[in-house]
Amino acid sequence: MASASAAQEDSxxxxxxxxxxxxxxxxxxxxxxxxxxxxxxxEHYRDAMDTFRALVAKGEKSPRAIEVTEQLIRMxxxxxxIWAYRAETLLxxxxxxxxxxxxxxxxxxxxxxxxxxxxxxRTIVTSLQSSTRELPFTTRALSFDSKNYHTWAYRxxxxxxxxSSQTTPxxxxxxxxxxxxxxxxxxxxRKSVWQEELEYTRELLEKxxxxxxxxxxxxxxxxxxxxxxxxEKEVVxxxxxxxxxLLSLAPNxxxxxxxxxxxxxxxxxxxxSLTPFVTPLALNTPASMxxxxxxxxxxxxxxxxxxxxxxxxxxxxxxxxxxTEGGREKGVEAAALFRSLIQFDPIRTNYxxxxxxxxxxxxxxxx
Amino acid sequence: MAASLxxxxxxxxxxxxxxxxxxxLDTKRQDLxxxxxxHLRMNGIYWGLTALALIGHKDALPKDEMxxxxxxxxxxxxxxxxxxxGHDPHIHPTLSAIQILAMQDSLxxxxxxxxxxxxxxxxxxxxxxxxxxxxxxxxxxxxxxVSALSLLGRLDALDLEKTVDFLSGCRNFDGGFGMVPGAExxxxxxxxxxxxxxxxxxxxxxxxxxxxxxxxxxxxPIGGLNGRPEKLEDVCYSWWALASLSILGKxxxxxxxxxxxxxxxxxxxDKGGIADRPEDMADVWHTVFxxxxxxxxxxxxxxxxxxxxxxxxxxxxxxxxx
Numbered sequence: 001m002a003s004a005s006a007a008q009e010d011s012x013x014x015x016x017x018x019x020x021x022x023x024x025x026x027x028x029x030x031x032x033x034x035x036x037x038x039x040x041x042x043e044h045y046r047d048a049m050d051t052f053r054a055l056v057a058k059g060e061k062s063p064r065a066i067e068v069t070e071q072l073i074r075m076x077x078x079x080x081x082i083w084a085y086r087a088e089t090l091l092x093x094x095x096x097x098x099x100x101x102x103x104x105x106x107x108x109x110x111x112x113x114x115x116x117x118x119x120x121x122r123t124i125v126t127s128l129q130s131s132t133r134e135l136p137f138t139t140r141a142l143s144f145d146s147k148n149y150h151t152w153a154y155r156x157x158x159x160x161x162x163x164s165s166q167t168t169p170x171x172x173x174x175x176x177x178x179x180x181x182x183x184x185x186x187x188x189x190r191k192s193v194w195q196e197e198l199e200y201t202r203e204l205l206e207k208x209x210x211x212x213x214x215x216x217x218x219x220x221x222x223x224x225x226x227x228x229x230x231x232e233k234e235v236v237x238x239x240x241x242x243x244x245x246l247l248s249l250a251p252n253x254x255x256x257x258x259x260x261x262x263x264x265x266x267x268x269x270x271x272x273s274l275t276p277f278v279t280p281l282a283l284n285t286p287a288s289m290x291x292x293x294x295x296x297x298x299x300x301x302x303x304x305x306x307x308x309x310x311x312x313x314x315x316x317x318x319x320x321x322x323x324t325e326g327g328r329e330k331g332v333e334a335a336a337l338f339r340s341l342i343q344f345d346p347i348r349t350n351y352x353x354x355x356x357x358x359x360x361x362x363x364x365x366x367x
Numbered sequence: 368m369a370a371s372l373x374x375x376x377x378x379x380x381x382x383x384x385x386x387x388x389x390x391x392l393d394t395k396r397q398d399l400x401x402x403x404x405x406h407l408r409m410n411g412i413y414w415g416l417t418a419l420a421l422i423g424h425k426d427a428l429p430k431d432e433m434x435x436x437x438x439x440x441x442x443x444x445x446x447x448x449x450x451x452x453g454h455d456p457h458i459h460p461t462l463s464a465i466q467i468l469a470m471q472d473s474l475x476x477x478x479x480x481x482x483x484x485x486x487x488x489x490x491x492x493x494x495x496x497x498x499x500x501x502x503x504x505x506x507x508x509x510x511x512x513v514s515a516l517s518l519l520g521r522l523d524a525l526d527l528e529k530t531v532d533f534l535s536g537c538r539n540f541d542g543g544f545g546m547v548p549g550a551e552x553x554x555x556x557x558x559x560x561x562x563x564x565x566x567x568x569x570x571x572x573x574x575x576x577x578x579x580x581x582x583x584x585x586x587x588p589i590g591g592l593n594g595r596p597e598k599l600e601d602v603c604y605s606w607w608a609l610a611s612l613s614i615l616g617k618x619x620x621x622x623x624x625x626x627x628x629x630x631x632x633x634x635x636x637d638k639g640g641i642a643d644r645p646e647d648m649a650d651v652w653h654t655v656f657x658x659x660x661x662x663x664x665x666x667x668x669x670x671x672x673x674x675x676x677x678x679x680x681x682x683x684x685x686x687x688x689x
Binding site: 045046049053075076078115119147153156157160211212213217219223225255259261262265347348349350354 | 404407453454455499503547548552553590598620622
C-alpha cells in the first residue's frame with residue numbers, strides 16, 4: 001500500500017499544470033499556515049481548493065467546476081460552499097442530472113451522516129421532477145442503516161413532495177395537459193405508493209420489532225400524512241390489533257407501547273379501553289389473556305414494565321376523572337402500581353415516586 | 368452493554384487538562400482534520416469558549432485575536448457570518464458568532480439590523496427556517512433564528528405565529544420533537560424546539576408530561592442518556608435531553624449522580640477533553656456538552672449554565688435582564 005500511494009504522489013499533477021486548466025491562477029487560502037506537513041492527501045486537497053477559489057472568483061460555471069467540486073466533496077463532504085457551487089453549476093450548465101444521482105448513490109454509502117449529501121440530492125431531484133429512483137434508493141440505504149435519521153427524513157420528503165394529494169399543485173403553466181384517464185392512473189399510483197409504504201414498515205418491524213424509526217414512520221403514514229386513512233374507525237382498530245400482536249410476542253418494547261398510546265391519544269380513546277389486553281402482561285398471567293386477544297408468546301418476558309406502567313396510567317386517568325369523590329380507591333391502586341415499578345426500573349425512582357404522589361394528591365390523599 | 372463503569376476511568380473533573388485541550392485545538396493546523404472541519408470552525412470556537420467559561424477559564428483563549436477572527440468571517444453583502452473566512456454565510460455560524468460576542472461583551476461590533484434582515488429572509492412559508500439560501504429546513508435552524516433574534520433584542524421582528532406553528536408541527540405522538548414535521552423524535556431536536564418555544568414563551572404547546580417521560584426514558588442503566596429509543600448512550604445527550612428536562616423543571620426525574628459519573632468517566636485522562644463515551648476520542652463538541660450537562664447537575668466548581676441558551680447564566684441574565 002505504501003508504495004502504491006508513493007507512486008500516486010509522484011504522479012499527482014496539480015490542476016494548473018493539466019491541459020485545459022492552464023489559464024487558472026490558483027488562489028491560496030488567505031490565512032493558510034506556512035508549515036504544512038506535505039502529506040499527499042493534504043496537497044491534493046489544497047491544490048483542489050486553490051483551484052476552486054479561482055473558479056469561484058471568475059464566477060465560472062463549467063464542466064471543470066463540476067470536476068473539481070467532485071474531487072473536493074469526495075475528500076470533504078461537510079464543506080457546504082462547495083456543494084452549493086456544484087449545484088449552481090450543474091443547473092446552469094444543464095448537466096445530466098441522472099449522472100449526478102449515480103454519484104450521490106455512490107457517495108451516500110460513505111457519507112450517510114452528511115447533511116449536504118441529502119440536501120444536494122433534494123436539489124437535484126426537485127429540478128429533475130422525477131421520483132422514480134428515490135423510494136428504491138432510500139430502501140437500499142435503509143437496508144444497511146435502518147435507523148438513519150437523514151434517510152428517513154428524505155424518504156418522508158419524497159413521499160410528501162411527489163405523492164401527497166395535499167401539497168400545493170404545480171402552477172398551471174408547469175402542468176402537463178392530462179387526460180382524465182391519466183389522472184385516474186396518477187391517483188391509483190399515489191394510493192398504491194402509500195399502501196406499499198405501510199407494507200414496508202411491516203417488513204422492517206418483522207426484522208426488528210424495536211426499530212423506533214419504523215414505528216415513527218408507520219404513525220406518519222397512517223395518521224399524519226393524510227393518505228393512510230387514520231381518521232377511519234376500521235383503520236384505528238387495525239392498528240391497535242397490529243400493535244397488540246407485536247406486543248404479545250415481545251412485550252418489553254417501549255416503541256410499541258408508545259405507538260399504542262399514540263393511537264389512543266389520536267383517537268381520543270381512554271387507556272382503560274385496552275385493560276383486558278394489558279392486564280395479563282402486567283400481572284404475569286398469560287393464560288388469562290382473553291380469547292379474542294392475540295395469544296401471549298411463550299418467549300415473552302413477564303411482567304412487562306410497559307404493561308404495568310400502562311395499568312398505572314390508566315388507573316390514574318380514571319382516578320383523576322372521578323376526583324376526590326369516587327377516585328380514592330383507584331388512586332391508591334395506581335400509586336401502588338407506580339411504586340412497584342421502582343424495583344424493575346430503579347434508575348427512574350424519582351419519576352415513579354412523583355407519579356405515585358401526584359395521583360394520590362389528585363384524589364385528595366396527603367403524601 | 369456494561370451496566371457499570373470500568374474502574375480505571377477518571378473519577379473527578381480534570382479542569383486543567385480541559386483548558387490545555389481546548390487551547391491545543393487551534394495549534395493543530397498541520398492536521399488534515401483541521402481543514403476538513405473548517406465549516407464548523409465558528410461553532411468550534413463557541414463550543415470551546417463556552418466550555419472554558421463554565422470551568423472558570425474564559426481568558427485561556429486570547430480575546431482580541433478571537434474577536435478579530437470572528438469579524439473576518441462577517442459577510443457585509445449577505446449580513447451574516449461564515450463558519451470560516453472564505454466560506455459561505457449560514458445561520459448556524461451566525462448564531463455562534465453572536466454567542467461568542469455576547470460572552471466577550473462585544474455585541475456592539477455587530478451590524479444588528481443586517482443580521483435581523485438576513486435571519487428573517489430565511490423563513491419559509493411554512494414557518495420553518497432554512498440554514499442558508501439552499502433551503503434545507505430544520506427545527507435546529509428555527510432555534511438558531513429565535514435564539515439569535517432574542518440575543519439581539521429583536522424578537523419583535525419575528526412572525527411569531529408562523530414560527531410557533533412550524534415548531535409545534537414538529538411534535539410527535541410520543542411527546543418528542545423531530546427535525547421537521549413527521550420526522551422521528553430525537554433528543555437534540557427536542558432541545559432545539561423546546562428551547563425556541565421557551566424563548567418565545569410558548570411552552571404551553573409542549574405536552575410536558577409525555578415529553579418529560581420520553582426524555583427520562585433516555586437514561587440507560589449505565590447512567591448515560593441516548594437520543595432515541597434503542598440507541599447507544601452518548602455524552603452529548605447529557606445536554607440535549609437534560610437541558611430540555613431542566614427547562615421544563617423535571618431534571619430530577621433522572622438519576623443525576625449516575626449521569627454525572629458517566630460524563631466524568633468519558634474524560635480523556637491524558638490529554639483532556641470529553642468523548643461521546645468512555646475510552647473514545649475526545650472532541651470539543653462533547654467537551655462543552657459534557658461540561659454543560661455537569662453544570663445542570665450542579666457539579667461542584669462549574670459556573671451555572673442557562674439551559675435555554677447554552678451559555679453561562681451570568682451572561683444571559685445580564686444581557687436579557689432576567
